[in-house]
Amino acid sequence: MTDTDLGAALPLPVASADFADRLARRRSAPAQSLTGPGPSREEIERILLLGARTPDHGKLFPWRFVVLGPQARADLAEKLLPLADAQPGADKARKVLSKLTAPPLTILVIASPVDSQKVPVWEQHLSAGAVCMNLEHAANALGYSASWITDWYSYDAGAVELFGVREGELIAGFIHIGTLAEAPLERPRPDVAAITEWKL
Numbered sequence: 001m002t003d004t005d006l007g008a009a010l011p012l013p014v015a016s017a018d019f020a021d022r023l024a025r026r027r028s029a030p031a032q033s034l035t036g037p038g039p040s041r042e043e044i045e046r047i048l049l050l051g052a053r054t055p056d057h058g059k060l061f062p063w064r065f066v067v068l069g070p071q072a073r074a075d076l077a078e079k080l081l082p083l084a085d086a087q088p089g090a091d092k093a094r095k096v097l098s099k100l101t102a103p104p105l106t107i108l109v110i111a112s113p114v115d116s117q118k119v120p121v122w123e124q125h126l127s128a129g130a131v132c133m134n135l136e137h138a139a140n141a142l143g144y145s146a147s148w149i150t151d152w153y154s155y156d157a158g159a160v161e162l163f164g165v166r167e168g169e170l171i172a173g174f175i176h177i178g179t180l181a182e183a184p185l186e187r188p189r190p191d192v193a194a195i196t197e198w199k200l
């Protein structure tokens with residue numbers, strides 16, 4: 001799946017007030033509020049293609065996707081219930097499973113580092129995180145809302161096995177995608193001046 005030829009000249013960026021404005025007011029969705037419609041099969045393929053178009057030192061592609069529809073997630077949530085009960089704060093652990101089951105579509109991003117003399121695993125993980133963000137942008141570009149969630153089942157050994165995570169891999173995030181009935185509200189943002197050193 002690719003929509004550009006290898007070695008093809010790609011367009012240089014052009015200033016786009018609309019693009020900048022959308023980035024300035026972009027907001028994730030509360031996962032449990034995501035409903036249908038979700039993306040079609042063709043739209044999912046497009047979102048994956050755009051998400052995979054992410055900087056990655058050494059062209060290692062150290063990440064992979066699992067596309068999870070509603071039934072697959074309902075089945076997984078059922079299997080996660082006993083594991084939720086074993087968590088500290090079992091009630092909350094059970095409750096957050098609604099974030100996993102509510103949205104029409106979920107793309108699980110698995111960080112899958114590759115043996116490399118040149119590229120540290122840390123950089124490969126950073127690339128997996130960037131893929132998650134690009135998937136959110138891609139979903140937004142197609143008119144859907146999205147949410148990047150981890151929750152306890154990204155870290156519990158039994159849970160990650162259920163999701164098919166292999167030795168050496170980590171869950172980078174569940175990217176939930178769908179439609180919001182109500183606009184999300186702005187949240188606190190960092191004081192950029194306070195975290196920025198200028199050395200022009």
Ligand SMILES: Cc1cc2nc3c(=O)[nH]c(=O)nc-3n(C[C@H](O)[C@H](O)[C@H](O)COP(=O)(O)O)c2cc1C
Nearest residue numbers: 026027028029030147148149150151152172173187
């Ligand atoms: C790596 C990562 C993990 C996250 N895990 C969770 C989570 O477990 N539960 C949750 O409610 N939100 C989780 N979030 C989402 C954030 O709580 C919040 O929705 C998001 O940062 C909002 O960003 P935005 O307003 O810039 O879109 C996670 C976000 C990131 C980047």
